[in-house]
Amino acid sequence: MTTKDYGWDEQRRLFVHPQSTPYVSGPRPLPQSLDHLEDREYTSNMTVEARWPTVVRLTHTWQNVVDMGGRRYMFHYYRQALNVYDITDPTARDLVLEKRYGPGDGEFGAAAIAYNKERDAWILVQCFEVPRTYGPDSNKYADPAVLPRLMAAPGFRGFRVYELTSPTDWKLLAEVPTGPVDPATGIHQGSGGVDTPAYDGGRYMFIAAAPDDTFINQEFATYPYTPAQLVYDMEDPAHPKLLSTWWVPGQRAGETGAYESWSRHGNRTSWIGARVPMSVPVPLEQGGRYGYAVMGGLGLYVLDLADPRRPLVSGHLDLPHSWAGIEGDVVDTSRVTSHGVVFVNGGPMNEDGYEPYKDIYVIDVKDPANPHIVATFPRPVPPAGAPYQDFVFRRGKFGPKRFGSNAHPGTADPNLTLYSFGNAGVQMFDLTDVRRPALAGYFVPKMTDELGDPRSYLVPTESIFVEWDRRLVWAFTNSGMYLLTSPLLGEPRIAR
Numbered sequence: 001m002t003t004k005d006y007g008w009d010e011q012r013r014l015f016v017h018p019q020s021t022p023y024v025s026g027p028r029p030l031p032q033s034l035d036h037l038e039d040r041e042y043t044s045n046m047t048v049e050a051r052w053p054t055v056v057r058l059t060h061t062w063q064n065v066v067d068m069g070g071r072r073y074m075f076h077y078y079r080q081a082l083n084v085y086d087i088t089d090p091t092a093r094d095l096v097l098e099k100r101y102g103p104g105d106g107e108f109g110a111a112a113i114a115y116n117k118e119r120d121a122w123i124l125v126q127c128f129e130v131p132r133t134y135g136p137d138s139n140k141y142a143d144p145a146v147l148p149r150l151m152a153a154p155g156f157r158g159f160r161v162y163e164l165t166s167p168t169d170w171k172l173l174a175e176v177p178t179g180p181v182d183p184a185t186g187i188h189q190g191s192g193g194v195d196t197p198a199y200d201g202g203r204y205m206f207i208a209a210a211p212d213d214t215f216i217n218q219e220f221a222t223y224p225y226t227p228a229q230l231v232y233d234m235e236d237p238a239h240p241k242l243l244s245t246w247w248v249p250g251q252r253a254g255e256t257g258a259y260e261s262w263s264r265h266g267n268r269t270s271w272i273g274a275r276v277p278m279s280v281p282v283p284l285e286q287g288g289r290y291g292y293a294v295m296g297g298l299g300l301y302v303l304d305l306a307d308p309r310r311p312l313v314s315g316h317l318d319l320p321h322s323w324a325g326i327e328g329d330v331v332d333t334s335r336v337t338s339h340g341v342v343f344v345n346g347g348p349m350n351e352d353g354y355e356p357y358k359d360i361y362v363i364d365v366k367d368p369a370n371p372h373i374v375a376t377f378p379r380p381v382p383p384a385g386a387p388y389q390d391f392v393f394r395r396g397k398f399g400p401k402r403f404g405s406n407a408h409p410g411t412a413d414p415n416l417t418l419y420s421f422g423n424a425g426v427q428m429f430d431l432t433d434v435r436r437p438a439l440a441g442y443f444v445p446k447m448t449d450e451l452g453d454p455r456s457y458l459v460p461t462e463s464i465f466v467e468w469d470r471r472l473v474w475a476f477t478n479s480g481m482y483l484l485t486s487p488l489l490g491e492p493r494i495a496r
Helices: 146-151 256-261
Strands: 007-009 014-016 042-044 047-052 062-068 071-078 081-086 094-100 110-116 121-128 158-166 169-177 194-199 204-209 228-233 241-246 290-294 300-304 312-317 326-332 341-347 360-364 372-376 416-420 426-430 438-444 461-467 472-477 480-485
Touching (some): 062 110, 062 158, 062 461, 071 110, 121 194
Antiparallel strands (some): 007 014, 042 438, 047 480, 110 121, 158 169, 326 341, 461 472
């Protein structure tokens, strides 16, 4: 492959990504790549208000907030580690619970925490899934033993529902497998709940899960299942009821014709099926009707939920081919009512730009039958004075990951959004003209860490959390946990 196909194009002064690649574990430095980890941070239109050189896990973590007794608490966790902080005064973040889960202790699953008015209580829903194993030793195409080993992995696959009696104590209300359980072995079928559930405290909850072992037409090399979209009735959180399961024809064994018709069929690289649950920007019980489901390489689906027991496809959009990496990862629906658009992005998997760049697409959904791309977000560029022409050369992964969550407290600013961007840190975008998003600011932390993991550079900034109501941004990076503000967000509400 020549530099014309992949690498720095000096004539055009831009980085050229390859058209398609397999998933490759490990670095692939280029001649222009730094030979060290950059110990320098950059800011524009953002201010670091506080920093703590601790995180519960390098790279990805999850966050939720609850308001209890006049205080605000943050749950910060990833599976084997959970911290709960009192962030009423965010600059004086106070650790109120630190819990670690060892072998046999289970884990703290990806969660939604929402206030349920009917019970006058905070409800926590945790998802648990079959282990995801990445790396060359878990490639199901290279080793036929991988797939049955993953599918037979012990452990709970489904979700648990708790009532929070305090930020540090919670009462189990329900434990619900998302698939059949073999009574003889105790082995669960299907994936279990993938990523965080979508629950706002109301009647309905949405979960991404492969509900049994027939959902196996997954191209991605290290995962066994193709997750579907599940809708649950949560009128009584102690007794969730499955209302419907929706999937794209071809995801299940036996759906051969549909499977072979996919444009990604046989590429052994694309993630197929849901990465996250569908997002419903207006609750169904408040007159909402449409859910937006990103199904990996199968694209974006607009689902009509007038009858949540029978989701119907209103519209579908194929996303541009972009493998390796995750092509359709997350959907931000917080601007549907204000702008009539959703934002959809994938996420990078390979290091050093060795895959197509992952755009953030602006998709017009005003006509549910005709979702269509109207713009892409601009590619972040290195700050003036940086010792590289493109962020790819900073090492690790470069590209968008998450805007945080559709469950951020407060109402998202209609004219501004933020994304974690791997080695480009936190990137802020101006949406004043949503068909022409513009770069508006950034916080790019240093690439070095104080946490003792030589691979922490891989995704320096993968998780962010935005408190829209207090105009605060939290960034979780390989150099610690940062509290950020920006004049573009408005005057922050920081209690001191």
